[in-house]
Amino acid sequence: MNLSLAEYVKRRNGVPLGNSDSLRNMLSRSLGAGKFSSFWQYWNPIWGYYLGKYVFKPLKFIFSTTLSLIITFVICGFIHDLVIMILKWKFTLLLTPWFFFMSLFVxxxxxxxxxxxxxxxxxxxxxxILIITICLFLAYQVKI
Structure with a gap:
């Protein structure tokens, strides 16, 4: 089933794309998720839509679902790190290992x-929040 971005966001947030309650719903649903993997189904649905469509799904043709998930998290973390590196003009990796550890927890x-x-x-x-914090702590231990 191929959902449009608008359909995907409405399914995740319960409100249409751009609705004023979107942020509140995302935070409430993601933080209140009953499993850590469910947290990620609700967190940042726009970013999740594109990661799912252009990273995770293509990777599943090559790797197992589990490995595809881990690689997707690592790529996501690296993209975040890349933005920081461009802004600071300095090589640093903190979010890549952080997202890697969060993928392991998932x-x-x-x-x-x-x-x-x-x-x-x-x-x-x-x-x-505790799981996310533990993963951040672990990432700081291996920060590059």
Whole structure:
């Protein structure tokens, strides 16, 4: 099924593209996700649409879904790092390893079937933020 960007965003945010409630819905749905992989289904749906369409799906023709997911996260992190390198005119990689670690958590949490969707929203948000923070901490340990 090939969704347009507008259809994809509406499915992820529950409101049409450009709606004033879009940011609020994205934050509420992503932070309140009951699995870390679900967090990424709601986070930044416009960026997610293009990563899915132009990076993840083509990679799945070559690699397994798991490896394609990890590579997509790494590419996403590198694009973020590339913008910073261009702005600072200095080579640095922090977001690439950060996104790599987050991809590992996505894979591991799904593999372990960890589901906290029945927990209150605030606990789900805390768990998701904690995972993101742990991954950032790990990225700082290997910062290039």
């Amino acid at each position: 894979v591991l949490v799904d593999f372990a079937k960890i589901d906290y969707s029945k927990c209150p929203w605030i606990l789900r948000a805390t768990i998701n």
